[in-house]
Structure formats: C-alpha cells, structure tokens
Amino acid sequence: MGKQLRKRITWAIKNFSSLRSEKLYSDPFVAGGCKWRLCAYPKGNNADYLFLFLDVADYKSLPFGWRRQARYLLNIVNQSSSKRSRQNDAEKWFDAETPRWGRLSMFPLNEIKESGFLVNGELKIVAEIEVLEVIGKLDVAEETSTMTETIDVNGFQLLPSQVEFVSHLFERHPEIASEFHTENPNLRTGYMSLLLSLIETLRQPPHEILTTDLDKAYAALGSLTNAGFKLDWLEKKLVEMSEKKEKEEAGESQMREIEEELKNLKQKCSDLEVQLQKQKSEVSAAVAPISFDDVI
Numbered sequence: 001m002g003k004q005l006r007k008r009i010t011w012a013i014k015n016f017s018s019l020r021s022e023k024l025y026s027d028p029f030v031a032g033g034c035k036w037r038l039c040a041y042p043k044g045n046n047a048d049y050l051f052l053f054l055d056v057a058d059y060k061s062l063p064f065g066w067r068r069q070a071r072y073l074l075n076i077v078n079q080s081s082s083k084r085s086r087q088n089d090a091e092k093w094f095d096a097e098t099p100r101w102g103r104l105s106m107f108p109l110n111e112i113k114e115s116g117f118l119v120n121g122e123l124k125i126v127a128e129i130e131v132l133e134v135i136g137k138l139d140v141a142e143e144t145s146t147m148t149e150t151i152d153v154n155g156f157q158l159l160p161s162q163v164e165f166v167s168h169l170f171e172r173h174p175e176i177a178s179e180f181h182t183e184n185p186n187l188r189t190g191y192m193s194l195l196l197s198l199i200e201t202l203r204q205p206p207h208e209i210l211t212t213d214l215d216k217a218y219a220a221l222g223s224l225t226n227a228g229f230k231l232d233w234l235e236k237k238l239v240e241m242s243e244k245k246e247k248e249e250a251g252e253s254q255m256r257e258i259e260e261e262l263k264n265l266k267q268k269c270s271d272l273e274v275q276l277q278k279q280k281s282e283v284s285a286a287v288a289p290i291s292f293d294d295v296i
Contacts, residue, residue, distance in 0.1 A: 006130040007031040008150040008157050011038050016123040017113055019043070028057040032131025034068055039100065040125070048109050050076065053102030054127060056094050066136030068094040070129055076107055077124040078116050091132075126185075128152065156192045157185060166192070173233060180228035191227055194220055202237050206244045214242055 011026045013019070019042045026038040035058040041051035052074050059066070073089035092101045117123060150157035153166050154177065170176060182188055198220045201213060217238055225231055 006128050006152040008152055009038070009127045009129075010150070011125045011127065013040065013042065013123045013125065015121045016042060016118055017121060031129045032068075032070070032134055034058075034131060034134060036129060038074075038125060038127055039102070043109075050107045050109055050112060051102070052076070052125065053100045054129065055100035055102075059094075059096065059099040062096075063136040066095065067133075068131060068135070069133040070094060070131050072101075072130070073126075073128040074102060075126040075128075076112070076117060077126055079119045079124060150189075155188065157189050158192070162196065166196070173230070175230050177229060179230065182227065191224060191229070195224055195229065195231075198224070199234070202234070202241050206241060206248050209241065209245060211245065211249075214238075214245060217241075 007029070009026070009029050013024065022041065022043055024040045024042060026040075028035045028037045030036070034056060037055060037057040039053040039055055054070075054072050054074060056062070056068060069091070071089075071091040090101065092098075094101065112118065112123065151160060151163050152158075153163055154170050156166065156177075158166055180188075180191070182191070198217055201209065201217055221231060221235060221238060225235075
C-alpha cells in the first residue's frame with residue numbers, strides 16, 4: 001500500500017468536567033480505507049489521569065488475520081498555549097488481539113481542568129494518523145462526522161476540499177512558505193486561510209470586486225509577507241487587478257457622461273422634430289391657394 005497523506009482529526013468534547021460517562025468514543029472516521037475512532041476515559045480509569053486511545057472502529061467485522069500498520073499522534077490541546085499541549089506519538093500494528101493503542105495515564109485530570117486546556121468547558125483532542133499498511137481490507141466509505149477533518153500538506157492543516165488546490169500551489173511556488181516559521185498550528189491554519197481567501201478574491205471578475213475589497217487585499221498581502229510568505233507573483237496579480245479596477249471605474253464614468261450627453265441630444269432631436277413638424281404645417285398652409293368658397 002502506498003504512502004497516504006496524513007489525516008488530521010479534531011475531536012471536541014463539550015462539558016468535559018461535568019461528564020458522567022466513564023468512557024467516550026468519537027465519531028468514526030476513515031483513513032487508509034479503514035474506520036478508526038478515538039476513545040477517552042474522561043474520569044480516568046481507576047486513576048486521576050486522562051486515558052486516551054486510537055482504535056480500529058470496525059475490527060469485529062474485519063476478515064480473519066486482519067492487520068493495520070499506522071503511525072499516529074494523539075494531542076491534548078492546550079488552547080491558551082500550544083507549548084503546553086501534551087502529545088503521544090507512535091507507530092504500531094493494530095490487529096485482533098490489540099485493536100487499540102494509545103497512552104495510559106496520559107495527563108493529570110486536575111491539570112487539564114486548571115491549566116488552559118478547557119475553553120467554555122470544551123476539551124480539544126487532535127489525532128493525526130497515517131496508515132502505512134493494510135492486511136484484510138474491507139471497502140469503507142466516508143461517513144458524515146461531527147469532527148473536523150484536516151489533512152497535512154507541507155505542514156499546513158487543510159480541509160479535504162483544499163488539498164488539491166494547495167498541493168498544486170506548492171508545486172508551482174515551492175518557496176512560498178520557506179521563510180514562514182510559525183509553529184503554532186492555529187496560526188498556521190489562520191495564515192493559510194487568509195492566503196486562500198486572498199487568492200479567491202482576486203479570481204473574481206473585476207466588476208464584482210469593490211474598492212474596499214482591494215484595500216483589504218493589500219492589507220492581507222502585507223500581513224502574509226510580514227509573516228514570511230513569498231508572494232511576489234500574487235502581488236503582481238493584485239496590482240493587475242487594481243489597474244483593471246481603475247480602468248473599469250474610469251470607463252464607467254466616461255460611459256455615464258456619454259450616456260447623459262446622448263440623452264440630452266436625443267431630447268434635443270425630439271424637440272427639433274416637433275418644431276420641424278410644426279413648421280411644415282405652417283409652410284403647407286402658406287403655400288396653399290386661397291379659397292373663394294365662402295364668397296362665391
């Protein structure tokens with residue numbers, strides 16, 4: 001089996017501190033043609049630690065002798081400081097005897113509740129998985145899930161719908177993020193979203209873009225270049241769009257002036273037509289013979 005793009009899943013557990021369940025499962029997700037899910041013990045497992053695992057969700061329905069080799073990372077996200085996040089990574093074979101791997105006593109529960117891991121009561125867990133080999137495969141379709149799925153491309157976490165476009169972008173401009181060194185995954189995602197939004201703006205027809213949109217585009221370009229992105233090619237496109245917009249606005253202004261002048265000329269022509277018809281009537285009356293019917 002060829003190497004797969006790494007899949008990244010975000011599991012948000014709401015009201016973590018008040019949960020009564022001893023064990024929680026995430027929605028299943030598909031990676032490498034297999035169903036997976038995350039398993040957590042929010043109250044610990046006879047210990048005051050969070051227990052977190054990755055397992056093969058449909059292992060009971062898999063054919064005899066099935067095996068899965070996967071490289072994975074489980075990350076408990078500190079939402080106030082990425083440096084304080086706690087993660088566990090490994091490369092394991094999953095099979096019928098060990099369909100689940102993870103980390104016992106991964107993190108003290110009291111520290112999770114007190115040190116910035118919870119925001120509005122929500123705990124965020126991120127799992128990254130790369131399936132390296134599959135033995136005993138079943139055809140598995142993607143399912144609708146409440147989890148957010150992202151895929152790693154050149155160190156940026158992207159939605160599946162963005163992968164093809166961004167991969168092509170890096171092929172055409174391999175140096176684009178060579179000087180962008182921010183490690184915070186949220187910031188990296190934010191900057192990439194800003195870049196994609198800027199490109200999407202410039203791909204619109206000029207008549208659909210407002211001058212304020214261009215002002216925001218220049219501000220976005222400045223933020224991206226200050227962060228280390230190399231976007232000379234995009235700056236040229238922005239300048240080109242600005243010039244098109246200027247020509248469009250100047251042309252529309254001239255068109256309005258011509259239309260107004262043409263309207264005045266049409267009104268003047270209409271008035272002259274009326275005068276001409278009146279004058280023709282007067283001339284016809286003047287050249288007509290005098291009638292004597294009233295006197296003879």
